[in-house]
Amino acid sequence: MRTVRVIGVGMGNPRHLTAEAVDALRSVDVFFVPEKGSAADELVALRRDLCRAVIGTDDYRFVTVPDPPRDRSTTAYAQAVQTWAAARGDVLLETMEAHLEPGQTAGILAWGDPAFYDSTLRVLDAGRTTGRLEVEVVPGISSIQMLAAAHRISLTRVGQSLQVTTGRRLAEEGLPPGCHDVVVMLDGRCAFQHVGPDGVQIYWGADLGGPDQAIVSGELGEVADAILARRAEIRSRRGWVMDTYLLRRGIPHR
Ligand SMILES: C[S@@+](CC[C@H](N)C(=O)[O-])C[C@H]1O[C@@H](n2cnc3c(N)ncnc32)[C@H](O)[C@@H]1O
Structure with a gap:
């Protein structure tokens, strides 16, 4: 069983992190980040800076997870997003299993708080319900x-x-x-x-x-x-x- 900590990191400023989020960041072996392009990549860079600023060691790794394309042609928005979340879940699980030893801890940095318009928990659902992942959530400032x-x-x-x-x-x-x-x-x-x-x-x-x-x-x-x-x-x-x-x-x- 692999543990994934979904950590709310506020707006990218280290001063927005809770003490619990800092502890969670320090416990992570491998951070998994989606690769999306443009603005999102700038947010990935901010996440790396945040880890550098607060973790204090370099015994962690970043692994980028390819983002499958979303069908933007359909008018069935909710269905398209659900299908996309399932595809992202499959890719994330495969990437985690390839880069993480059993017993190690994965981290996913959620912008703001993962409870608001963030697909991370939905993407991890399949891994959690099939017993392949233990998912923990650390709230952040939204x-x-x-x-x-x-x-x-x-x-x-x-x-x-x-x-x-x-x-x-x-x-x-x-x-x-x-x-x-x-x-x-x-x-x-x-x-x-x-x-x-x-x-x-x-x-x-x-x-x-x-x-x-x-x-x-x-x-x-x-x-x-x-x-x-x-x-x-x-x-x-x-x-x-x-x-x-x-x-x-x-x-x-x-
Ligand atoms: C994908 S949602 C993520 C929300 C995030 N989970 C939260 O708790 O704020 C992205 C939306 O959050 C809002 N947002 C995120 N960061 C923001 C910021 N620094 N200032 C204003 N709005 C922001 C915007 O409405 C943006 O379109």
Whole structure:
């Protein structure tokens, strides 16, 4: 049996790591990282820097795992992602079994926290359910928490619920009915532009915790253009940008 530690590493800054994450990083023999290209490879480089900064020895290795292609032509998005996760699981298991002795510990560094829009645990499911892998999870600071801290707000209001969704869903379905606080992630197309702005506040953050951190907040109708401009500026300088935002509506009196 091989043990895999899925370690949430926050936004790549060593100061975001919990003490438990540091201990987990130091326990790993081999880190497995997906090879995806472009922006993702920059994130792989950040992960290596993070290990160098906190582990303090060099008795660990990095092994890159080839990423099978995803079918982007289909409209059945969820099905395509599920099929892709299964294919990634097969490749990851084969790579782990080739590079890790039984009894050794594998590590996978999850950006932010592995509980939010991160496929690692799903990819490892087959290995776990067939008894080939023991999976452990160390939580990390998510971009969602970084967003709240940067704006000095609580994401939840008294007795209210919070929904976390994707830019794709927001673009297709609009703001979920009955939900007044919605965190939006994975939004490459700025879906907030298509939300009726009346009575909606936005708290937006890009590269949270990183060197290009930018935040903007205010009435959606008044600040949307400023957000688009900030986002475009970071993207043109860096080649990519990651952003997250909260949309907050007034709660009608009951
Ligand atoms: C694949 S998801 C991973 C989320 C991650 N597991 C987390 O806990 O933050 C990637 C999305 O997270 C958000 N994100 C990740 N890093 C970010 C950052 N530094 N600043 C703002 N948003 C970020 C963006 O919405 C991005 O599209």
